[in-house]
Amino acid sequence: MLRIAALLLALFAPLAATAQDQALLDLGASALTAEGRDRGRPRPMELRLTLSEPVPYRVFLLDGPPRLVVDMKGFDFGEAQPQQLFGADLVPAIRWGRFQRGWSRLVAELPGPYAVTQSALSTKAMQPVLRVALKPVKQEEFRPRASAAAALRNLPEPVAPVVKPEALADDRLIVAIDPGHGGIDPGALADGHSEAEIVLTVALAARDALERIGIGVVLTRSDDSFMGLESRMTAARLAGADLFLSLHADALPEGEAAGATIYTWDETANDAAAQLLAQRHERDDLLAGMDLTGTDDALAGVLMDLARTETQPRSENFAKFLASRMALAGIEMHRRPVKGARFSVxxxxxxxxxxxxxxxxxxxxxxxxxxxxxxxxxxxxxxxxAINGWARDEGARAVLLRQ
Ligand SMILES: [Zn+2]
Incomplete structure (x- = not known):
């Protein structure tokens, strides 16, 4: 696992594609080739993709069946069809298309277990070329990437959930709505109002409205009781939530903040207001007697990083849907409505x-x-x-992927 993570990091070239233009594939200058004579056994192979621009990328292997995955950011295969790639018939199947927000994915089914011996994006030639070299290995030497999200679901739960979600057996979209604070932690207070009470009112109304259109909702708290930050996430996971939406209405020094603001996870965020809010939420949690330390071991940390590369673009996509729907509804927003923050939740x-x-x-x-x-x-x-629009958009991407 660690080796795969290291590989993944090493291969994640920090090159940025131009913001508007998507890099494209030069199909005629791209190929899949095999070394040596075909004796009916898997042979060393090389995938060569010629691009119009250098792009960030990642390369990894999956099992069941053995597959090579190449993800590229800010890149579009456009009209190019995988069957037209020279050498496509060397592998049982090859597919490509848009994956998630800004990423495109190539999946090549391999004729057996392989190892990636080299992968590099060369920018020396007229056009950048991404080369992935593969060599056949014994089954026991095959190192596919674990399905990070699936592995996570099997980790022991750190904290017993306070609220048991109702069993939702069908495959409806499930949204976890998390009204912040509650119980002994009222959150911000002003003019006889508490943050805990206001966000609960909005959460209950949102639940009713979502359920009316067939979306499943699990609330991390449905009354004025306290929930630790870990328990909120655990409740969402146990309910099989597709989306986690935490609602707050915090206090900041006058002039620091006004208008609705949407936050997504960003470990490196250094926005002063966001830091103040994050510290305050963490402190509220500690004051209420919860222990936030020591729940992740090293393996879980690696798995989390892997899973987050898939989840993060989806969170950001939802943030954009939310910002645009709030703007349409005439909701006053912060001058920078979408921000990153280190909110544990x-x-x-x-x-x-x-x-x-x-x-x-x-x-x-x-x-x-x-x-x-x-x-x-x-x-x-x-x-x-926003939830409805995002779900449709995500659904549309999932369909594209399956093609
Ligand atoms: Zn709050």
Whole structure:
């Protein structure tokens, strides 16, 4: 596992594609070739993809059946068909297409277990070339990447969930709505209102609205009781949630923040306001007697990183849907409505997660909105539209992948 992670990191070239233009494949200058004579046994192979621009990429192997996966960011296969790739008939099957937000994926089924002996993006020639060299190995030497998300689901749960989600047997979309704070932790307080009470009101209204259109909802708390941050994530995972949405309405020093703000996980975030909020949430949790330390071992850490590379673009995609639906609904937003933050509750590596500050209780205009049932109704409508739109978009991508 560690070796695969190291490989993955080493191969993740920090090259940025131009923002608007997608890099394209030069099909005529790309090929899959095999070494030596065909004696009916797997042979060393080389995949050569000629690109219009250098792009960040990652290469790894999967099992069941053995497959080579090449992901490229800011890249589009366009009209090129995998069957037209020179040498495509050397492998049982080859597919490609858009994967997730900005990433395209090539999957080549391999004629047996293989190892990646080399993979490099060369920019020396006129056009950048991505080369992946493969050699056949014995079954016991085959090192496919574990399905990170699946492995995570088998990890022992760190904390027993306080709220047992109802069994949802069908394959409806399930959204975990997480009203922040609660119980002994009221969150921000202003003018006789508490953050805990406001976000619960919005969460309950959102649940009703989502259930009306057939979306399953699990609430991490449905009354004024306390839930630790870990338990909130655990409840979402146990319910098989497809999306985790945490709702807050925090306090920040006057002038620091106003308007709805959407946060996604970013370990490197250094936004001052976001840091202040993250510290405060962590402290609230500690004050309530929860222990946040020591739940991840090294293996879990590696698995989380792997899984997050798949989940993070989906979280960001949802954040964009949410921002655009709130704008359409005329909800006042922060001048930078989507930000990264180190909020622990967004750390689930296998569930797309977003934290929405509905507004800031410390801001007089926000406070007026947050306590106004009409405004809250608009906010709930925007939430429902965003979840619905995102789910359709994700569904569309899944269909593309299966082709
Ligand atoms: Zn909060």
């Amino acid at each position: 967004l750390k689930s590596p296998d569930i797309p997660s977003v934290l929405l500050e509905l507004g800031f209780l410390t801001d007089p205009t926000d406070r007026q909105h947050l306590t106004d049932p009409v405004w809250r109704g608009r906010m709930v409508n925007a939430l429902v539209a």
